[in-house]
Amino acid sequence: MQQYDNIPQAGSTSGGRVQPHAELDTSHGVVLYLDDVTVSFDGFRALNKLSLSIDVGELRCIIGPNGAGKTTMMDVITGKTRPDTGTVYFGQTLDLTKLNEPQIAQAGIGRKFQKPTVFEQHSVFENLELAIKTDKGIWHSLFGKLSNEQRDRIAQILDLIQLGDKTYTRAGLLSHGQKQWLEIGMLLAQEPKLLMLDEPVAGMTDHETERTAELLNTLAGTHSIMVVEHDMDFIGRIARKVTVLHEGSVLAEGALDQVQNDEKVIEVYLGR
Numbered sequence: 557m558q559q560y561d562n563i564p565q566a567g568s569t570s571g572g573r574v575q576p577h578a579e580l581d582t583s584h585g586v587v588l589y590l591d592d593v594t595v596s597f598d599g600f601r602a603l604n605k606l607s608l609s610i611d612v613g614e615l616r617c618i619i620g621p622n623g624a625g626k627t628t629m630m631d632v633i634t635g636k637t638r639p640d641t642g643t644v645y646f647g648q649t650l651d652l653t654k655l656n657e658p659q660i661a662q663a664g665i666g667r668k669f670q671k672p673t674v675f676e677q678h679s680v681f682e683n684l685e686l687a688i689k690t691d692k693g694i695w696h697s698l699f700g701k702l703s704n705e706q707r708d709r710i711a712q713i714l715d716l717i718q719l720g721d722k723t724y725t726r727a728g729l730l731s732h733g734q735k736q737w738l739e740i741g742m743l744l745a746q747e748p749k750l751l752m753l754d755e756p757v758a759g760m761t762d763h764e765t766e767r768t769a770e771l772l773n774t775l776a777g778t779h780s781i782m783v784v785e786h787d788m789d790f791i792g793r794i795a796r797k798v799t800v801l802h803e804g805s806v807l808a809e810g811a812l813d814q815v816q817n818d819e820k821v822i823e824v825y826l827g828r
Contacts, residue, residue: 580664580749581648587612587750587780588633593642595628595804602628603639604804610750615776617791617812618784620801621825626784629801630752634667635660646750666748670755672735676728680719680738683727684710687742709745717741717771733764737771750780757790769793788826800825 580587588610595603603625610616618626631637632644635657644652650663661667675683688706702710714720717737722730727738736756743751756772757765765787772794775781785791791798795812800821808818815821 580646580650582612582749584648585611587614587647588782589643589645590629590633591643593629593632593639593644595625595632595637595639601804603632603642606642606801606805608799608806608809610780610782613777613780615772615781615783615794615796617795617798618782618801619786619788619791619798619815619825620807623803624801625804626801627754628804630667630754630782630784633660633752634665661746664747664749665752666743666746666750667752668736668739668743668754668756670758672732672739674727674730674735674738674742677726679724679726680714680730681710681723683738684713684741684745687745713741713744716744716774718767731764733760733768736760736764736768740771744775744779748779750782751775752782752784754784755786756783757785757787765790766793 586609590609591607593603593606594601606625606629618629620626628637632639633652635652635655639653642653646652646660646663646665652660655663675686678686685702688702688709711720714723717740719730719734719737719741722734727735730738740751740753740756753772757768760768769790772781772783776794776796783791783794792812797810798812798815799806800808800815800818802820802824807824808815808821816826
């Protein structure tokens with residue numbers, strides 16, 4: 557695993573705020589870097605010296621059996637869980653182990669959980685309006701208006717997630733798949749550098765799954781994306797590089813064909 561010298565501690569925070577993530581230093585080409593990360597719960601090692609890195613603009617798929625450490629890994633990256641040991645860097649300068657969850661989100665990491673969490677009583681447009689990066693102060697929230705640039709951004713997101721015809725539809729009336737796309741749109745409105753998606757196609761129809769694959773393939777390159785998923789057909793539609801976790805560490809990594817034919821992966825996860 558490549559080491560990065562002269563990485564400062566998270567002194568890039570000031571008064572509890574992280575410097576704008578537009579300034580994220582990814583000059584080494586890596587957006588996320590975990591090295592030798594261990595997490596234990598009551599003696600059980602959920603992560604066991606886990607090391608991996610994700611490149612800028614990469615779409616990485618993470619697979620593995622239940623209990624492999626996938627959720628704990630995402631919890632560590634987003635600040636929900638603190639590692640016992642190890643290094644977690646976002647870009648070259650942000651030590652995520654020294655930031656809290658809001659600071660990490662502000663730094664440019666967006667996480668989508670398996671179950672969509674949208675504001676069901678609000679329209680699709682209003683959900684995106686609430687999510688878009690803007691002044692969140694009380695006065696602005698009550699009386700502030702979207703700028704033309706922000707309205708254009710919402711229009712672009714609506715087109716990207718293919719919900720333009722649902723702009724003023726109450727989110728609670730959307731299908732399961734449409735709610736998932738709306739939540740991805742809400743993350744995009746926050747302009748993240750890294751998108752983390754947990755089982756994004758769980759419960760979707762075949763058509764919705766296909767459209768989700770198209771969406772993620774479109775986003776790849778512009779955004780760095782981590783997808784944790786069990787649906788191997790879906791993985792086959794989006795996979796560039798696949799990491800297989802088992803017992804808290806990397807079991808195998810590479811192209812999909814490579815990991816699918818790995819005897820260790822077949823034994824612990826894919827089967828014959």
